[in-house]
Amino acid sequence: MSAPAGTETTHRARTGRAVRMTGSGEPEQHIETHATDRPTAGRGKVVVEVEAAGVSYAEVQMLQHLHPFPPRFPFVPGYDLVGRIVEVGAGVTGFANGDRVAAMPRYGGWQTHAEIPAACLAHLPEDLDAAEAVALVTNGVTAWQMLHRLTDAAPGDTVLVHGASGGVGSVLTRIAVHHGLRVIGTASPAKHDAVRDMGAEPLDYRTPDLPAAVRQFAPDGVSAVFDHIGGKGLDDSWKILAPGGTLVSFDSSVAGYRPGQWFRPHLPALRRSLTRALARLLGRTGGRRMRMYYVKPGKNFAADLATMYDLLGQGVLRPEIAGRLPLDDAARALRELLDGRAVGKYVLIP
Template identity: 85%
Template sequence: MTAAGTQAALDNPAVRMTGSGEPEQHIERYDAGRPAAGRGKVVVEVEAAGVSFAEVQMLQHLHPFPPRFPFVPGYDLVGRIVEVGDGVTGWNAGDRVAAMPRYGGWQKYAELPAKHLAALPEDLDAAEAVALVTNGVTAWQMLHRLTDVEAGDTVLVHGASGGVGSLLTQIAVHRGVRVIGTASPAKHDAVRELGAEPLDYRTPDLPSAVRALAPGGVAAVFDHIGGKGLDSSWAMLAPGGTLVSFDSSVAGYEPGQWFRPHLPALRRTVRHAVARRLGRTGGRRMRMYYVKPGKDFEADLNAMYGLLAQGVLRPEIAGRLPLAEAAAALRALLDGRAVGKYVLVP
């Protein structure tokens, strides 16, 4: 490698995931080399990149769309364009942007497709802004695009203290929706501060506990656990209610069983759809959700940024960490110690 090449590599500190297992063993910092903007792409200097449960799934090779090892993780990021490639229109060097590349965010400079960028207002804090890219849009779209929830309704949010759950709870409360939120007892005060009524997720008969608070059932359940727990979530629904499955726990699965954690949700979604067509669900329905870029993504992210600017939303930031502490952030997620979203600051 030439001296110039060595200098270029040192210009782009990054973190990569080298294989399946524990974060302390398979997360390492290295010099990725500053990229050049290809056709239709831009290079963004990253201000903040999110740490999410998707990275936990990728680390254990249990994500439904896993990239090949080694790779640079980082599902979402915010930053500023420093280079524009040929064929790019509508974006210029200096523009502040947000993006959801699914991986590649944990580095100082990232090359991204211009068509997947969204504008980021100058006055927003980078960590709070990146907390809304994946988690915020997920919360917004599940509530507004997948359910018929209205003011005065009651919903159940599993993991109400988490990155998605805390934002979903705040959006729902802002709309006048009553929220029952599950969390560990240590996080109940945080759930109350969000405006929700906490329940211990380990309650032996959770459907009965929910029915005690909402005798007629709830208008929607937002479930990030999956598996057999989806049957309990279904049992909590009021007639006409919606169960939204937006993730799956990977506990108990072997690395490499990349799609198996998600099969229980898929099977139940199909089964409930057939039963609904036959008129056997009392109007209840189940939907699976997976956030993706596109026209709705940009519009909904802008709506979230508007609420952030107005002070309606307060993203829970579990910690702002340097790239060198990426493994510690993943460990906190694995151990269930995070309240909100960890953010890496290159």
């Protein structure tokens, strides 16, 4: 039910805690926790008491000033969160005090109370575990939309998921297997057992001739490749596609860029995407196409997240939780991601 504008506010200041990213560099130097007052809800916004907030590679990129949309330092990181609305600002419809919600504000999640634009919210069923629910907000919607909104991969087809042990990759692998797809999942060798447990066939992403290795599994190529590597890696991903297949480029995170080159990593993907769109128009790609993806809030976000929550509630989907940590351990979680030790999603519990 909608809250009448401004009628459900409770202006009770409360001391909370927030994590702050203070600059570009190492997590141990630039991540700190501090006390805050509870915010009040501005127009079109709500205040959420945070139950769980996700740690994602986006925060690693923000720390290295490699994110395409970097906020100014210092700021409170936290791409996504789940929690309960404790205050509703004027002009908000569709959400009321006490509602349990999921949100993707892109930053601001790593604190006890967050002021969130209502446009970033979706409803969250009461019975779901907060950590599992937050692991599906950005990662789940990203995985779902890339697979089901950008490709035509049908049951029985084979797809290649890069980074299958990661936050996005592990959810993508599970929903692809659930969809009846055969999944080849790249990961470092130490994580191959984890990838196998998800129902995929593991492959080391450092294999020298990756297209040849993939063709041993799928001689005719694969129906879709999900690529967060970027750079020249996109050419290998393109070579692996079967006629009519789709290459989804969803980041350029592993191509060896230096901290501070925030937009540069994305240029090779943009260039290739334009060139291939033109070649496709001219009928020169055998029906193959390349699509770039960036998750955003809105109607499809809320609808697709609801689908993910149905699957979670039915027990079809179990996101991998790398660890549940207090806010004070945010730097440790980032370090685990930076050093490639995480399997699945680290979650902060304020």
